[in-house]
Amino acid sequence: MGTMNYPQVGAVPFEKELNVLAMKISQKDVEERFIRFQSLDFLERKAELDAISVKKLTHMRQAQPFDADAFLKSQEMSDVYAHVRQSFSWKPGGYRLQVLLESPDPFAIVDDEYAFNLSPLDSQNVADNLRHVEQFFANEVVPQAPGVPATQIAWKWVYPDMQRVTG
Numbered sequence: 001m002g003t004m005n006y007p008q009v010g011a012v013p014f015e016k017e018l019n020v021l022a023m024k025i026s027q028k029d030v031e032e033r034f035i036r037f038q039s040l041d042f043l044e045r046k047a048e049l050d051a052i053s054v055k056k057l058t059h060m061r062q063a064q065p066f067d068a069d070a071f072l073k074s075q076e077m078s079d080v081y082a083h084v085r086q087s088f089s090w091k092p093g094g095y096r097l098q099v100l101l102e103s104p105d106p107f108a109i110v111d112d113e114y115a116f117n118l119s120p121l122d123s124q125n126v127a128d129n130l131r132h133v134e135q136f137f138a139n140e141v142v143p144q145a146p147g148v149p150a151t152q153i154a155w156k157w158v159y160p161d162m163q164r165v166t167g
Contacts, residue, residue, distance in 0.1 A: 042087045049080045057141065068142040077137065085130050092120040096165065116160040125156045 053076040060071050071077065099112040118126075132153045139150040 039087070039089065042083075045083060046080070046087075049076070049083055052076050053080055066143075068138075071141060072134065072138055080137070081133050084133050088127060088130060090118060090123055090126045092118050092123045097162070111164050113165040114162045115165050116162045118158065118160060122158040122160060125158055128156050 053074075056074055056076040057071055060066060060074075094115060094117050097114045097116070099109060099114075101107075101109060132155065135151055135153055139153070142150075144150055
């Protein structure tokens with residue numbers, strides 16, 4: 001899932017499935033593991049809300065001058081913000097991660113399951129990112145003056161120790 005920025009429309013979400021032609025990787029080649037919320041229910045509802053907000057954005061951009069603040073405060077965007085906030089799932093506790101890969105040819109994955117724990121402080125640090133939801137969308141929608149960068153967001157990440165689950 002990603003976002004394409006179009007001058008006429010703004011940020012438009014898209015999803016693309018790519019076929020892997022060749023891949024050779026070992027555990028030592030993987031230096032960083034990026035884990036994010038990927039609930040299908042969340043993604044499906046977010047796609048619905050994004051489509052509604054993109055229609056609103058397109059309509060509002062046709063009006064001159066475009067009022068980005070009005071769009072960002074619209075009910076459509078409020079619904080997007082609320083959905084993201086309400087769907088936050090990183091609570092303190094233990095998690096198990098399983099790597100799933102699909103291929104037309106059968107193969108075996110070695111070391112495909114990991115476990116990690118989030119402390120209450122870890123969970124709170126990640127939850128602090130929710131206060132940046134509106135600014136994230138504002139950076140995507142509000143036109144920047146030439147030479148003026150978008151507002152930087154100081155995302156908080158946690159790096160829990162991941163342990164391989166054996167047998």
